[in-house]
Amino acid sequence: MTALLRAESVTIRLSHTDIVKGASFSLARGELTALVGPNGAGKTTLMRALAGLIAAQGHIEIEGRPLAEIPQRERARMMAYLPQGNIFHWPMPVDAIVGLGRYPHGDPFAAPTDADKSAIRDALAATAMQSFAHRAVTTLSGGERARVALARALATQAPILLVDEPTVSLDIRHQLVVMELLRKAARNGGGVLAVIHDLSLAARFADRVLVMESGRITAQGAPAETLDPARIAEAFGVEAQMLPFDGAEIPVARRPL
Amino acid sequence: MTTQMSAAIRLNLALLTVIVVLMAVSLIVGPAGLSPRTAIAALFSGDGPAGIVVRDIRLPRTVLAVLIGATLGLSGAALQGLLRNPLAEPALFGAPQAAAAASSFTIAFGFASATSLAVPLAGIAGALVSIGGLVLIAGRRASLAVILLAGLALASFAGAMTALVLNLAPNPFIALEVAFWLLGSLEDRSVDHLMIAAPFLIASWGVLFVNARAFRALTLGEDVAASLGVDLLRTRLLVVIGVALGVGASVAVAGSIGFVGLVAPHLVRRAAGFDPARVMLPGALAGAALLLAADVAVRIIPAAIELKVGVVTALIGVPFFLAMIFSERRMLEGSPS
Numbered sequence: 001m002t003a004l005l006r007a008e009s010v011t012i013r014l015s016h017t018d019i020v021k022g023a024s025f026s027l028a029r030g031e032l033t034a035l036v037g038p039n040g041a042g043k044t045t046l047m048r049a050l051a052g053l054i055a056a057q058g059h060i061e062i063e064g065r066p067l068a069e070i071p072q073r074e075r076a077r078m079m080a081y082l083p084q085g086n087i088f089h090w091p092m093p094v095d096a097i098v099g100l101g102r103y104p105h106g107d108p109f110a111a112p113t114d115a116d117k118s119a120i121r122d123a124l125a126a127t128a129m130q131s132f133a134h135r136a137v138t139t140l141s142g143g144e145r146a147r148v149a150l151a152r153a154l155a156t157q158a159p160i161l162l163v164d165e166p167t168v169s170l171d172i173r174h175q176l177v178v179m180e181l182l183r184k185a186a187r188n189g190g191g192v193l194a195v196i197h198d199l200s201l202a203a204r205f206a207d208r209v210l211v212m213e214s215g216r217i218t219a220q221g222a223p224a225e226t227l228d229p230a231r232i233a234e235a236f237g238v239e240a241q242m243l244p245f246d247g248a249e250i251p252v253a254r255r256p257l
Numbered sequence: 258m259t260t261q262m263s264a265a266i267r268l269n270l271a272l273l274t275v276i277v278v279l280m281a282v283s284l285i286v287g288p289a290g291l292s293p294r295t296a297i298a299a300l301f302s303g304d305g306p307a308g309i310v311v312r313d314i315r316l317p318r319t320v321l322a323v324l325i326g327a328t329l330g331l332s333g334a335a336l337q338g339l340l341r342n343p344l345a346e347p348a349l350f351g352a353p354q355a356a357a358a359a360s361s362f363t364i365a366f367g368f369a370s371a372t373s374l375a376v377p378l379a380g381i382a383g384a385l386v387s388i389g390g391l392v393l394i395a396g397r398r399a400s401l402a403v404i405l406l407a408g409l410a411l412a413s414f415a416g417a418m419t420a421l422v423l424n425l426a427p428n429p430f431i432a433l434e435v436a437f438w439l440l441g442s443l444e445d446r447s448v449d450h451l452m453i454a455a456p457f458l459i460a461s462w463g464v465l466f467v468n469a470r471a472f473r474a475l476t477l478g479e480d481v482a483a484s485l486g487v488d489l490l491r492t493r494l495l496v497v498i499g500v501a502l503g504v505g506a507s508v509a510v511a512g513s514i515g516f517v518g519l520v521a522p523h524l525v526r527r528a529a530g531f532d533p534a535r536v537m538l539p540g541a542l543a544g545a546a547l548l549l550a551a552d553v554a555v556r557i558i559p560a561a562i563e564l565k566v567g568v569v570t571a572l573i574g575v576p577f578f579l580a581m582i583f584s585e586r587r588m589l590e591g592s593p594s
Contacts, residue, residue: 053480053483080484081480081481085478087477092476100476103470103486103487152481
């Protein structure tokens with residue numbers, strides 16, 4: 001079976017510096033993959049290249065087709081991208097923001113179709129934002145905005161979801177809600193690549209983990225194989241302790257080394 | 258969704274009604290002192306001196322006010338949508354000044370008469386350079402500080418070019434004529450002026466309206482908009498061309514009229530749900546109503562010399578702009594760059 005997304009020897013150069021150096025991995029259907037690594041490792045740059053926003057050397061393929069050869073709008077239907085920061089420039093209502101996820105589907109002047117409306121409804125329901133549908137997005141709290149942004153990405157119903165730090169600024173309950181949502185999106189046949197800073201969340205929810213250090217992917221595989229104290233010490237400079245959790249072990253950061 | 262849609266339709270209908278009423282007033286009011294009944298009769302019959310006054314003097318002026326006002330309102334809405342900023346407006350970036358400099362150059366040095374096609378073409382070229390330069394400098398992040406500084410520089414440069422034209426004008430009469438025309442006026446505009454400007458103005462509407470949905474997607478920032486399938490380069494290019502066409506042609510026939518592009522979209526933004534795509538049509542209609550109202554006002558205000566409409570829009574627009582800056586102060590101070 002062809003991978004949903006495959007990257008081979010991807011190198012990204014920004015202002016004369018290699019930010020990502022020869023990254024190779026693939027994203028399988030039905031899997032939630034966590035991309036972890038210290039600040040400045042090149043995670044966001046890699047995500048932006050996968051989303052087609054910046055040029056990269058090497059090969060990036062979506063469902064077996066080279067990324068560069070897929071027209072922009074078709075690519076937008078195959079892949080939803082949620083960057084950090086959740087920017088909303090105008091105080092538009094939440095349902096209109098989530099409706100932007102349907103942008104790649106309709107023709108520019110057509111009214112929203114039934115498919116659009118049900119996708120918006122489902123996305124609002126999945127993120128528990130229905131009661132906020134008519135609120136101006138700028139009046140919401142940080143956590144609520146993060147859920148609106150995720151709902152917008154979900155509304156595209158793209159098979160590939162690229163999310164950059166989706167749990168930042170969320171309280172612990174909504175962190176779990178979002179991680180469950182991402183896992184559910186993967187279980188429904190999609191492939192999710194999420195930048196996650198919280199290693200215990202990554203270990204609990206991800207099917208696979210990519211560890212990135214100074215532009216290189218240094219480990220990939222199941223959480224138990226990748227997130228052990230030795231590798232965490234090397235990648236993050238942190239002493240970690242493994243604690244038993246639901247029949248497995250998850251890492252908890254103990255102190256900086 | 259449907260309630261929003263019908264609210265938008267109501268808003269547009271209300272604005273259309275205002276425009277129709279103002280158009281009627283504009284045909285009735287003027288120094289010839291025709292009674293409303295005579296003016297309306299003369300519009301339809303075209304007979305006698307009254308017919309000439311209404312059909313050849315007031316009608317082109319009225320239609321130009323509507324077309325130019327709509328163009329300026331739409332240009333403001335489009336620039337605000339592209340740059341995601343309610344303070345964007347062509348006049349702040351020197352577009353009318355640049356268009357005026359280029360147009361007055363062609364007139365002052367006798368390259369063309371005031372009603373030849375060369376004047377709007379020069380105006381469009383001038384506006385193209387200034388708006389194109391601005392969008393180029395603003396770049397991806399379109400930070401407010403960069404936009405305003407670049408706009409200030411471009412506007413100052415365009416002003417200097419106009420001053421240079423006045424300085425080098427072959428004789429004082431031409432200099433005076435150019436100076437008056439720079440103030441912005443719809444006085445004594447003929448059907449010829451209308452015919453020269455209208456195609457460019459209407460073309461600019463088409464070029465700008467195409468981007469409505471892109472502006473809506475841009476509310477999420479350029480990265481997300483691009484990931485949703487918005488062609489950013491094409492959008493920027495279309496806005497630059499559309500604004501240049503509209504502002505350049507407006508300035509070429511009516512001189513420099515500022516602040517309609519800032520005020521008009523602001524007046525309708527709340528009613529349009531802050532959606533930059535839905536602001537466009539009512540923004541254009543509000544622009545038409547504003548300019549028409551200002552042009553009626555200059556004819557009603559008793560003054561020894563008729564006020565220029567560009568002076569009136571600036572006198573109203575600048576305090577309005579300051580009030581907007583004041584109310585957005587917190588956002589402006591909080592802006593990271």
